[in-house]
Amino acid sequence: MKTVDLQRLYFLDWLRIIAFGLLVPYHVGMYYVRWDFHVKSPFAGPGLEPWMMLSSPWRLCLLFIVSGAATSFMLARGASGALLRSRTRRLLLPLVCGMVLIVPPQSYFEVVQKYAYAGSYLDFLGLYFSGYKGFCASAGHCLILPTWNHLWFLPYLWVYTLVLWSLLKLRPNALDALARVANRALQGAWLILLPIAAIIVVRLALYARFPTTHAFFGDWFAHAMYAGMFVAGAVFARLPGIWTRLADWRWPAFLAAFACWAGGWALMASLGAQFPSPVRLVMYASFQWTALVAAIGFARRHLNADHRWRQQLTEAVFPVYIFHQTWIILLSQALLPLRWLSAVEGPVLIAATFALSWASYEAVRRVGWLRPWFGLSSASSQRSPPHLSIPTV
Numbered sequence: 001m002k003t004v005d006l007q008r009l010y011f012l013d014w015l016r017i018i019a020f021g022l023l024v025p026y027h028v029g030m031y032y033v034r035w036d037f038h039v040k041s042p043f044a045g046p047g048l049e050p051w052m053m054l055s056s057p058w059r060l061c062l063l064f065i066v067s068g069a070a071t072s073f074m075l076a077r078g079a080s081g082a083l084l085r086s087r088t089r090r091l092l093l094p095l096v097c098g099m100v101l102i103v104p105p106q107s108y109f110e111v112v113q114k115y116a117y118a119g120s121y122l123d124f125l126g127l128y129f130s131g132y133k134g135f136c137a138s139a140g141h142c143l144i145l146p147t148w149n150h151l152w153f154l155p156y157l158w159v160y161t162l163v164l165w166s167l168l169k170l171r172p173n174a175l176d177a178l179a180r181v182a183n184r185a186l187q188g189a190w191l192i193l194l195p196i197a198a199i200i201v202v203r204l205a206l207y208a209r210f211p212t213t214h215a216f217f218g219d220w221f222a223h224a225m226y227a228g229m230f231v232a233g234a235v236f237a238r239l240p241g242i243w244t245r246l247a248d249w250r251w252p253a254f255l256a257a258f259a260c261w262a263g264g265w266a267l268m269a270s271l272g273a274q275f276p277s278p279v280r281l282v283m284y285a286s287f288q289w290t291a292l293v294a295a296i297g298f299a300r301r302h303l304n305a306d307h308r309w310r311q312q313l314t315e316a317v318f319p320v321y322i323f324h325q326t327w328i329i330l331l332s333q334a335l336l337p338l339r340w341l342s343a344v345e346g347p348v349l350i351a352a353t354f355a356l357s358w359a360s361y362e363a364v365r366r367v368g369w370l371r372p373w374f375g376l377s378s379a380s381s382q383r384s385p386p387h388l389s390i391p392t393v
Contacts, residue, residue: 009243012066013314014303015295019062020317022055024324024357027150028349031332032342038110038149039329043342050265057284058291061229063153064160065292068233071161072175076237079168084161089372091158097373098151098322104128106149106329111135115143144215150325152214156223159216160230178231179238191245192253192290195232199285202228243300250297253290260287318375319361320354327356 029052030037032044074083108124111117115135117124127134128145135143148155167174185194206221213219236242264283267275331352335345364370372378 009069009304010306010310011243011296011299011304012069013310015062015299016066017310017313017317018299019059019066020321022059023150023321024328024353025350026052026055026059027325027328028346028353031328031349032346038106039113039332041332041342041345042336042339048342050261053265054261057288058295060153061225061288062292062295064157064226064229065233065236065296067157068160068164068230068235069237070233071164071230072234072237075165075168075175075234079165079172084165087161087165088158090375091154091161093372094318094322094375095148095151095154095158098154099146099148102322102326103147103149103151105326107143107145107147109329109333111143148214151322152216153321155216156226157230160227163227164231164234175234175238178235182235183239183241186242186245191249192256192293195289196282196285198228199225199288200281203281203285243296246293247297247300250294250301253293253297257287257290257294260284260290315365315376316358316361319364320357322374323357323360324353327353327360331356 027037029048031039032041032047033049033052034044034046035049035052071087074087077083104125105121107128108117108121111124114137117135119127130145132145133142135145171177202221202224206224210218210220210222212222214222260283264280264287267279267283328349331349332345335348338345340348361374364374365376368378
């Protein structure tokens with residue numbers, strides 16, 4: 001379609017690489033904070049939580065924006081059945097592989113720590129694949145087995161892609177029509193204010209009623225947020241001037257995001273439970289969107305160039321994403337008897353997780369029949385077109 005920008009968009013690849021790369025330190029951090037996670041360090045506490053919140057509100061939204069833009073580029077050639085079959089293989093084969101091979105060790109150590117399970121790993125696998133429902137907390141919440149854990153992103157992205165594909169089959173010009181509306185609406189400061197207002201409305205309407213579960217069904221707040229970001233990315237791909245507008249707002253957005261983050265934590269520390277909910281909501285929504293604008297804007301301004309590492313990193317992030325959380329949990333439990341302080345253990349976990357996840361990628365990429373099961377193309381190598389760099393997940 002004529003509205004699709006065919007200029008160099010390498011910055012989208014770099015954003016995807018960076019956003020997935022942040023998953024490793026973030027999920028290592030989840031081991032040390034008070035928030036719910038599969039396993040917890042004996043030294044878990046509140047110390048890291050403000051720093052975790054530097055990326056938590058916007059990192060996944062960024063991935064859905066980039067994925068929406070990538071999907072829009074692909075659909076610009078038409079909503080063909082071949083494209084949908086390709087996306088299904090690319091997303092659902094790794095999901096099945098992950099649920100069967102990669103995720104079970106995470107659930108095993110979770111039930112060992114949280115439910116004092118004393119059986120062997122092989123015994124647990126029998127429970128895992130039979131859908132055992134007996135691992136329940138006192139509040140009645142039961143662990144769902146089998147599970148996709150951190151791979152929830154894949155079914156969500158596949159469903160959003162399917163819905164967008166279906167829409168464009170019925171209304172081929174729907175994204176272009178939305179792009180024209182967005183072009184008129186997102187002028188000047190409205191580029192900042194309108195999305196913040198939309199996030200506030202979504203949070204007011206759905207957040208308390210439908211807490212995020214990543215279980216797909218009934219996860220309405222997460223769907224409203226992530227599907228909204230996915231559609232935003234798809235529309236942005238049909239509105240090429242938006243990338244320059246976002247770059248123009250990068251510094252004001254960065255300063256606003258920092259002010260919201262720092263101010264929010266200062267008010268939390270001083271007011272505690274007396275921190276007014278409406279103020280907290282506005283500051284959170286403002287931080288979420290301005291951080292996204294800053295990330296995209298700075299990437300557009302400074303990372304819109306190719307590099308010899310880009311192609312391999314673009315390929316590697318998907319397998320690394322699949323492997324990383326299992327390596328974090330296995331390594332954390334192996335180090336547990338040493339009782340290292342988190343300041344020592346944390347950096348070791350991050351470095352070792354990156355190293356082992358990369359080694360896992362190097363292993364699977366060399367075996368042709370394994371490649372599709374870990375999100376890689378079946379070809380031994382793949383190059384992006386010289387005029388356009390399109391992230392594939």
